[in-house]
Amino acid sequence: MTRFWKAPKAPLAVAAILAMPLFFTALMATSLAVEKPTVVGHVLRHGRLVAKLGDPSGTTEAAIWLLAIVAPLAVVLIGAGAMMIGRAGVIASALAAIVASVVLLVPLGTWANRHTGRYPDGIDLIRQSSSSDIYLRGEWEGTARTTARQLGIVTIVLGGAAIGVFVLLEVRRRRGVKGMIVPPPPALAEGQSQTVRTGMGRRWFGR
Template identity: 60%
Template sequence: MRGLRKAPRTPVAVAGILATPLFFVALMAMSLALEKPAVHHVLKHGKAVAKLADPSGTTEATIWLLALLPAAALVLVGTGAMLIGRSGVIVSTLAAIAGAVGLMVPLRTWERHHTARFPDGVDLIPHSAGSQDIYLRGEWEETARHTAVQLGIATIVIAAVAIAIFLLFEIRRRRGLTAPVPQPPPEIATAEAQLTRGRSGEPRL
């Protein structure tokens, strides 16, 4: 704990920034992967018929909890990366990139599975209902995947920018490039010049 108190906070700060878009990538991804309609059996013409309904509260809660895990894991990685100093920024950014890529790779598979689970679209209204049918089959899934990909790319770009800024500062620090020393105010500069001239005119013993 003492090491964390004295360690630079930049790694965890970068991780916190990247955790926000990563959370929304995970939320879209988990929705595609896990969301499914509830199934109720009703009697129709004396026979039990399966009827699809909105997803249960348990399913929705599971999606949100699992969506939080990548962001929480990233913050934990950033916290641990504080122990290795400024270089921990690289660890935080690489972890964010890995998380974003890991969530984006299976998106198309999850999109197909989600579409199969909602044959009438996520609104569960058949196309025959006309204007009442808000989402066509697969329409929401395509939008969700596209949004997740855009957010994933944004996460990777932000991480790359953070790496570039870190490397730039490291190069400047190692080369010893410091800001120029500010010039003294005019009155001080004049006094120093007069004192220098006065000393140069003193006779030597």
């Protein structure tokens, strides 16, 4: 346990940062995958009995939030475990976030199409012929898909940047490259030079 607390915190910090955009990516993705309306009754439309749809149930909403937490929580846990392998754990944290993003982005189109099928009148459940209709069929799904894709790409880019920075710093460390030596200000350098000259004069001429 003592070893864990003394381990480098960089892997956990990187995992926590990447977990934020990953969470919202997962939230959009799981909404498309899981959300579905409830059937509140049936109405007669064009001589046919059609189900009247209502808002998603509380159970469905809770499932969406719980599923959305799974991926970012897994990344944070991997980051915590990666602390035990030292600074190189940053790569493990970043790769975990990148893989999780890809897993969520690949089936995004399928989930969006299925969600559209579950909401034939749009996410607002209002028929297009009504003056109060806000969302057309598939409109919200397109927006959610775009948002999830953008956030997923952000997560991947940040993960790649974290790996790149780590590799760069590690190469510099292994080569023993330190920061640039900044010369003193001109006034200070001139003062030091004058002091040296005065000291040498006293040494040679006994002043």
